[in-house]
Amino acid sequence: MKKEKSMYVCKECGYKSIKWMGKCPNCGEWGSLEEEVEVTVANKKIPKGSLSFQEIDEKLVSFDEIKMEENFRYKTKVKEFDRLLGGGLVQGEVILLTGNPGIGKSTLLLQMANEYTEYGDIIYISGEESLSQIKSRGDRLGIKNKNLYLMSETNVDKIYEYISERKPKVVIIDSIQTLYSETSDSIAGTPTQIREATLKIVDVAKKNNICFFIVGHITKDGKVAGPKMLEHMVDAVFTFEGEEGLFYRILRSEKNRFGSTNELAIFSMEEDGLREIQNSSEYFISERNEKNIGSMIVPVLEGTKVFLLEIQTLITEGNPIGIPKRVVQGFDKNRIQILMAIGEKRMGINLGTKDVFVNIPGGISIKDPAADLGALISLMSVYKNVEISQKIAAIGELGLRGEIRKVFFIDKRLRELEKLGFKGVYIPEANRKEVEKKDYKLKLIYLKNLDEFLERI
Known part of the structure; x- marks a missing residue:
């Protein structure tokens, strides 16, 4: 009952x-x-003997007996997208893609669906748009492919049965919040329905080695709408970001079981769809004079890729009887406070009554501690009115005693600086042994601490 x-x-x-x-x-x-x-x-009981050891043994498979297909990963012509996935789309992988409304999630997935048709049938299931609306977007993107099928359905039980029978290579669900299961009386979009729908999707994906892309809505706080376990159930979580007025979009990997996390790829929004930007460092470095005050370039590691980002700072006279302003965009505000304290103690930069503004142009946030030295040099440049050559970059993490600590992946950072024509770079003395083994076209300036930097300026 x-x-x-x-x-x-x-x-x-x-x-x-x-x-x-x-x-x-x-x-x-x-x-x-x-x-x-x-x-x-009510009164539901599990009958005795319903679980037998023989049935369990039949499900056990020896590790050595598991065979993998040659094309274990599906690849596209979009190299940045494949790099974000960890080298391609793994068979049976379930990916959750989130982002603000209108950012381009459906456009991106429709383009990728067209790429994956070379491996077999692809099904695009939409619960938010009609088939004619999807067709209209596809025509604008120049998509003409017989292996790409469209479906308008929100009943996840029917989707489960059809996908199990048809066995396509890739399925796109747009969006998970529109699906419902008849086993639950909750309305679509509630945590229970989202959980039930995702469980069925993951089940059919793993049993049949079918790849799934799931579009998920986000809340006003920027979090994935639905139960938190939704992010744990899928194999990868990608976030599509972009600020209003900017022509490019950032696809960021928040979780990836088959690749590196914290990866990001840059796409430009064109009239005929999204286009990858492979040499993305050029888009985050503004037009600069030979020498500038308060501007420093730092090579930042995001996942496995290096981006050259510009740190801009500005210092103004604050209200002598008010609280000084600390406005920071694209950098950890607490980290800036620590760097200001180090600068005051080790470099004589007294900013206690000054208004300080720090900005990272382009919309990318810096989390790499190797940007510490560049941020502090930028602050020092404004405070002491010292011009900085725009062909020099800085790499180094700072300790509270003013020491410049070793950074990882130094070779990748230096190669990116070389590629964009930089002439010199400040690097930690602790990286000397690793760097001296290789040839660079850069002038390497080794520093142990901030005292050595002050002696050079």
Whole structure:
């Protein structure tokens, strides 16, 4: 006999409560509890002997007996997209793609679907747009392919049966919030329905080695809408980013079981779709004079790729009786506070009453500690009105004592600087042994600490 009961489920952590609460007692999020109707079957018992060791043994497969196909990864002509995936799309992989509305998620996936048709049938399932709307976008992108099929369906149970029978190579779900399962009485988009739909998708993907791209909505806070376990259930989570007014888009890897995390790829938004930008460093370095004040170039590592980013700083006189401003975009504000303290102690940069502004043009945030030295040199340049050659970069993590610490992947950083015509670079003394084994066209300036830097300027 079925019984219905109303529960309040936290969309962040899955905590359940019989009554509504403004704050989840488990994860501490406000306004995250949503009402759901659960259907339970009373007096349901598992019959004795339903689980046999023979059935379990039949499911066990020796590691050595598992055979993999030659084309284990599906690749496209878009090298940046394949690099983000870790070398290509793995068979049976489930990828969650999120981003702001209108950012270009559907456009990107439709273009990639067209690329994957060389491996077999591709199915694009939409619960938000009609088939004619998708066809219209495809015509604009110049897509004409008989192996690409469109479907408008929101019942995940029917999708499960059809995909299990048809066995296409890649399936695109746009979006997971529109799917519903008949096994649950909740409306589409609730944590329960999202969880049920994702479970069925993952199940059919792993059983039949079918790749899935799932489009997911985000909340106003920029988080994936739905239960937090959604991100744990899939193999990879990609975020599509882009600021209004900018022509390029950033595809960032937040999680990837088959590749490096924190990878990112840059695409430009054109009239006929998205185009990859392979030499992306040029797009983040503005037009510069031979010498500038308050501008420093740093080679930043994002996943396995190096980007050259510009750190711009500005210092102005603050209100003598007010709190000085600290406006930071694209850099960790707490890290800037630490660098300012190091600069005051080791370089005589007193910014206690000054307004400080730090900006990373282009919309990419720097998390690499190797940018510490470049940020502090930029601050020093403005404070002491010293011009910096725009053909010189800086690499180095700073300690609180003013020491310049060793950084990793120094060769990749130096090669990127070489490629864009830089003449010199400040690097840690601790990297000397690693660097001296190779030939560079750069003038390498080794530094142990900030005192040595002050002696050179």
